[in-house]
Amino acid sequence: MSHDHSIDPKSMPKDPSKATTEGKHKFMGLWIFLGGETVLFACLFGTYLALRNSNAGGPTTQELYGLGLVFLMTVLLLTSSLTSVYAIYHMKNNDFKKMQLWMGITALLGIGFLACEIYEFAHYIHGYGFTFRSSAFGSSFYALVGFHGGHVAFGLSWIITLMVRNAKRGLDLYNAPKFNTFALYWHFIDVVWVFIFTVVYLMGMVS
Amino acid sequence: MTDEMSTRKINSFQKQKNKQEMQRMVVSFALMIIFTLIAFALVMLEVPSTYVIPIILLLAFVQVGFQFFYFMHLKDKGHEVPSQIIYGGVFITVMVALTFTVITWW
Amino acid sequence: MGMTSAQKRGFGATLWDWLTTVDHKKIGILYLAGGGFFFLLGGLEAVIIRIQLMSPENNFISAGLYNEMITMHGTTMIFLAAMPILLGLMNFIMPLQIGARDVAFPFLNSLGFWLFLFGGVLLNLSWFTGAPDAGWTNYAPLSIQSPGHGIDFYIMGLQLSGAGTLMGGINFIVTIVLMRAPGMTYMRMPLFTWTTFVASILILFAFPALTVGLFLMMFDRMFGSAFFDAALGGNAVIWQHLFWIFGHPEVYILILPVFGVFSEVFPTFAKKRLFGYTAMVFATFLIAFLGFMVWAHHMFTVGLGPVANSIFAVATMAIAVPTGIKIFNWLFTLWGGSIKINTAMLWSLAFIPSFTIGGMTGVMLASAVADYQYHDSYFVIGHFHYVIVGGTVFGILAGLHYWWPKMFGKYLHEGLGQISFWTFFVGFHLTFFIQHFLGLMGMPRRYWVFLENQGLDTGNLISSIGAFFMSFGVIVFLINIIYTTIKGKKAPRDAWGSGRTLEWTISSPPVHYNFKQLPLVRGLDPLWIEKTEGNEKMTPAEPVDEIHMPNGSILPLIMTIGFTIASYGFIYQTGNKYWLIAVYSGIAIALICMLTRSLKDDHGHHISKEELERVGD
Structure with missing residues (x-):
């Protein structure tokens, strides 16, 4: 059994993130976790669907939402999903610098997304007086979208920690699984967002 | 890790395969952007809700399919258990969504 | 980490070893000890309830305290006793049964245990300031209106222990998929x-619903949101749905693992392979699948309408089919076997009729029309105690007697075991059988007192007497544990002489790396196959070589302490904003632990070939 996690480029494994036992475990564990996350968001979506018309005299979905910002956020997050694919592509080619670069771009796009979301929430609160407490609709909206935003924020701190920690030592079989599990998590965040922009914003604009 | 470990030394066949896969990824990304555009356009053009809601939900499902099967490699070998788990999650999601739209208010 | 030095260490070192352990066997024992403690606590609450209901218009405890008592009894027994004890058995036994040296995520395993323990302790600390009092189902709007911090303790306590359980579930799934x-x-x-695997899948899909429900309840109670507040458009039925989307799979999480226990005990003591193995596996999956589609049968009287009620009624009745398959398979396993009766076997045999009665009343309750009559009456109490005590508790006790020699290297005393079995068994039926009739005669559940001369006096007295019998049985079992620890008879590897599975191929108790060489499995019941071919031992699948094992860590405990401090802060910040300091510092402690775990490489350690050869096997 090898104690050494460094990569020999002559016998580069097809997928360095799944070359070790720990890597295989992390890969499987994250997928199983995402199965649970699916149900978590399902329940939040369900709550939102049940309460979206309970605005208690406050603004309705049509009065509140603006599609321009949502489209921008969608493009930011979708693109960040692609850039993380690029990062993993370079990982499989053992090109650490390019992987870091693309992961960096992913993080920047994520930060952009989060900034837009914070702007959006502030706009609703100050412009419309639409808060977490103003109605059941408000509670369910901020719970669903906020949980997603929280996931984005957690993902950002995760990738930034990983990038800083491994900046000097480069790619090896010990840290490759960590980058890979982050990428999977990040795609899942995008999956959730696809349903948020469809179910919350687009369906909210349709009467 | 030293500088000699440059990418050039990696098996060129494998590298070629990675590249082809990456191209497929870019294509699926383009499709996802197009689906998003269609969905937004349908809503902005104020197509009647009877049509637009099923269509945008379908587009969302297809888009999510691209994420799962291509970006997250769910279609690849060695993903049998993850895909079963995700199908289970999707099943429960549909059930929960139905519950909260159909039998919460009456 | 030498094996031989384990006996010579001082108290401090031993304590540190248990606090930092990532060994699935030690974590299993910790789960059993923690769950056992809460089982006693929940039992004490049950006895207090039965004393209060022993005679009409009794004044043993006040009405408010009675509400707290029933809430804490239910919550403790489900979340803090039954679940952790089952997780303990799974943790200890499952990796041995698949021939693994540990679980897939040992660190996470430890974190899961500490979260459960601190969640349970947090919940029980509420006794000092006023416990939750809205029933274990915690329905809104009653729970929203409840004054004081009782419900807040319920929310934070269950959130912590629920997170721990979810981690355990994920861990077991990955272990079974990848480490056979x-x-x-x-x-x-x-x-x-198999049943551990399926129950873990249920945990994975059910617990997030509880997580969300508890979050919404937390937001409503602590941060002024309006999910369940009808005045602002909220809807209390959302809580019921979320709770039961979690809660119904939860009862299958409680019963499936013990189905697995019985499926091990019967073949061992009937010396026959399990009848209908394949059917048993598929029945387990079918129960799990159907178990997810029946939650609204707890809500028949809410007013979902005839269509929804009918669908859920039919789905509920359908579960009787796979469960029936299991019951018959166990009977056929026994049929024609060379049966040996001991305590483990007695608990298993007693399970079959007891659980079947609970199953039959379950089908009665599944009928939506009839349920309007049974709902919230003692009939329901009788029903679910027949399945949870007659199923889960009997199964846990069967499993404990069966695996005790494997876990601790000593047999539980047979005579004491049989005394505790008979008193508990008789007491159980005394307590709960009569409750069906009390319910049919109109006694509602959760009432503090009942009136004289309404035909309820004798029944309640009998029920309370039964509770004392059960308590006696539990006390004898505790004495048995102490006696066994001091003077118990030592057990060999194959403690019952007729073991069939891999856990009986290694020493009792197992060494911390379980298997010196991973065994080669040649079929179902691998040990039995080797025995039929006259082999004493398993054929190894690998040469003796160094073994990679994970390192222990104190981080899970510190992380949990952080979360507990934050939970306390959340509970009390509603009254005084200075408590937010506790929230922030608790979360900071937890985050620092996570960061440490992430930044500091942990490659585990290796047990050298020389040491393995020195120790023998």
Whole structure:
């Protein structure tokens, strides 16, 4: 059994993130976790669907939402999903610098997304007086979208920690699984967002 | 890790395969952007809700399919258990969504 | 980490070892000890309830305290006793049954245990300031209106322990998928491993619903949101749905693992392979699948309408089919076997009729029309105690007697075991059988007192007497544990002489790396196969070589302490904003622990070939 996690480029494994036992475990564990996350968001979506018309005299979905910002956020997050694919592509080619670069771009796009979301929430609160407490609709909206935003924020701190920690030592079989599990998590965040922009914003604009 | 470990030394066949896969990824990304555009356009053009809601939900499902099967490699070998788990999650999601739209208010 | 030094260490070192352990066997024992403690606590609450209901218009405890008592009894027994004890058995036994040296995520395993323990302790600390009092189902709007911090303790306590359980579930799934010994295909896995696997999948899909429900309840109670507040458009039925989307799979999480236990005990003591193995596996999956589609049968009287009620009624009745398959398979396993009766077997045999009665009343309750009559009456109490005590508790006790020699290297005393079995068994039926009739005669559940001369006096007295019998049985079991620890008879590897599965191929108790060499599995019941061919031992699948093992860590405990401090802060910040300091510092402690775990490489350690050869096997 090898104690050494460094990569020999002559016998580069097809997928360095799944070359070790720990890597295989992390890969499987994250997928199983995402199965649970699916149900978590399902329940939040369900709550939102049940309460979206309970605005208690406050603004309705049509009065509140603006599609321009949502489209921008969608493009930011979708693109960040692609850039993380690029990062993993370079990982499989053992090109650490390019992987870091693309992961960096992913993080920047994520930060952009989060900034837009914070702007959006502030706009609703100050412009419309639409808060977490103003109605059941408000509670369910901020719970669903906020949980997603929280996931984005957690993902950002995760990738930034990983990038800083491994900046000097480069790619090896010990840290490759960590980058890979982050990428999977990040795609899942995008999956959730696809349903948020469809179910919350687009369906909210349709009467 | 030293500088000699440059990418050039990696098996060129494998590298070629990675590249082809990456191209497929870019294509699926383009499709996802197009689906998003269609969905937004349908809503902005104020197509009647009877049509637009099923269509945008379908587009969302297809888009999510691209994420799962291509970006997250769910279609690849060695993903049998993850895909079963995700199908289970999707099943429960549909059930929960139905519950909260159909039998919460009456 | 030498094996030989383990006996010579001082108290401090031993304590540190248990606090930092990532060994699945030690964590299993910790789960059993923690769950056992809460089981006693929940039992004490049950006895207090029965004393209060022993005679009409009794004044043993006040009405408010009675509400707290029933709430804490239910919550404790489900979340803090039954679940953790089952997780303990799974943790200890399942990796041994599949021929693994540990679980997939040992660190996470430890974190899961500490979260459960601190969640349970947090919940019980509420006794000092006023416990939750809205029933274990905690329905809104009653729970929203409840004054004081009782419900807040319920929310934070269950959130912590629920997170721990979810981690355990994920861990077990990955372990079973990826860590089976060479030759151990899915359809060669012992039934207990199968039911652990399926119960873990249920945990994975059910617990997030509870997480969300508790979050919404927390937001409503602590941060002024309006999910369940009808005045602002909220809807209390959302809580019921979320709770039961979690809660119904939860009862299958409680029963499936013990189905696995019985499927191990019967073949061992009937010396016959399990009848209908394949059917048992598929019945387990079918129960799990149907178990997810029946939650609204708890809500028949809410007013979902005839269509929804009918669908859920039919789905509920359908569960009787796979469960019936299991019951008959156990009977056929016994049929024609060379049966040996001991305590483990007695608990298993007693389970069959007891659980079947609970199943039959379950089908009665599944009928939506009839349920309007039974709902919230003692009939329901009788029903679910027949399945949870007659199923889960009997199964846990069967499993404990069966695996005790493996876990601790000593047999539980047979005579004491049989005394505790008979008193508990008789007491159980005394307590709960009569409750069906009390319910049919109109006694509602959760009432503090009942009136004289309404035909309820004798029944309640009998029920309370039964509770004392059960308590006596539990006390005898505790004495048995103490006696066994001091003077118990030592057990060999194959403690019952007729073991069939891999856990009986290694020493009792097992060494911390379990298997010196991973075994080669050649079929279902691998040990039995070797025995029929006259082999004393398993054929190894690998040469003796150094073994990679994970390192222990104190971080899970510190992280949990952080979360507990934050939970306290959340509970009390509603009254005084200075408590937010506790929230922030608690979360900071937890985050620092996570960061440490992430930044500091941990490659585990290796046990050298020389040491393995020195120790023998």
